Amino acid sequence: IFFRIHHTMVQLKCVGRGSGGVDEMKEFCNEAAVQWGLVCFTFGSGTFKRHKNIFVHFNGQNVGAVKRGKFNSQKSDVIDQLGSTHSDIEITSKDECTTDHFFDSLNRVFVSDSGNFSLSELKEQYMQSVVDCVGMDPLASVASLEIQIGKRPLASEMKVKGDRVLDAVREERGPFNWALYYPDPNQLKLFNAGSLSVSELKRVLPEDEVLYGLVRMGFGAGQFRRTKWVFVHWIGEKTGAVKRGKAMSVKSEMLDLLKPHNVDVQVSTPAELEIRLFIERMTKMFVVDGKNELDKEVGFGFDEFMAALAEEQRANAEFFGDCGEIDPDVEYDFKETVDAVRKTDNPINWALFVTK
Secondary structure: OOOOOOOOOOOEEEEEEEOOHHHHHHHHOOOOOEEEEEEEEEEOOHHHOEEEEEEEEEEOOOOOHHHHHHHHOOHHHHHHHHOOOOEEEEEOOHHHOOHHHHHHHOHHHHHOOOOOOOHHHHHHHHHHHHHHHHHHOHHHOOHHHHOOOOOOOOHHHHOOOHHHHHHHHHOOOOOOOEEEEOOOOOOOOEEEEEOOHHHHHOOOOOOOOEEEEEEEEEEOOHHHOEEEEEEEEEEOOOOOHHHHHHHHOOHHHHHHHOOOOOEEEEEOOHHHHOHHHHHHHHHOOOEEOOEEOOOOOOOOOHHHHHHHHHHHHHHOHHHHOOOOOOOOOOOEOHHHHHHHHHOOOOOOOEEEEEEO
16 A cells, blocks of 8 residues: 655745845845845846855754754755755854854855855945945835834824924934925925835935935833934935035035034935935934944944834834834745745845745
8 A cells, every 4th residue: 555645845934034134135135033034146247247156054053952953854845835046055143143154154166166265255236236225225224124014104204294204203213214305494384204114214215305304212121212313315316406406505504403413414316215224324423422423332333223213113103103013924925935035136135935
């Protein structure tokens, strides 16, 4: 008597994806779980552009032995579903999910057909590709915001007036944390405002306008929270010379109108507002209690920023009419996500999965 054994493939659920490379993927790694990742590394440009797809086995260091064995036995099925890759890497902690660690571990794979480029040069090319991807896909610049509370309405949708919006941005945990205004110091004419920081702000920036704005950036939660205000001067790349000159002539008045602010920055492309790059830029400008932000004791990084932003979302849930918490039911389509990472013209360059 012969029995036919039916093998059921494991089902995979995408728990995060984005365009910010492995350093962004790190934020979704769970050390109490076994996860699977697909990352696309891009090097060079034009006819010399090359892509390396890497399979990632995140074997969380805090996973129990029984659970670890169960999920690790599914590895071959997962590989079949994610498709062929140039190589694979196994990591056990979030600290290993960094660009430096991946390059140190996969250096032979990356330099195998790199011509005369050194590993450090390839790393620079990869980092530039990440910046380019973020610029192509501003919606995915901070993928964690996509699975927070969903899309919240902008001030324009809520019919909130410009002076009320500005008051909210000036508060420590007000419902709006950014606001953009037209260059008119005689009347506070609101362009738009929102609650999901610069990753949301950059989605609405017009290419043919000059705008002035105020952004509130918090770092840390509770009693450890520190808040800074950034005066933003947006100059769209397609703004005409006359309009540009007229708007520039009132900058000093707009600076005074939009107080308080700790620093003044000028941007002309959405890519400059990729949150990690923006935070890095700010840390070189802020001074807190007489210490430069780069002082490790201060703790002004991405994690601290996200902690403050999450706190703001909870504090203003009633204002926006939502729960202010992470929505566990948000799920990306599996096939679409895998295809997105593999497509060379798609800005999504990483995805992380768990087995259902």
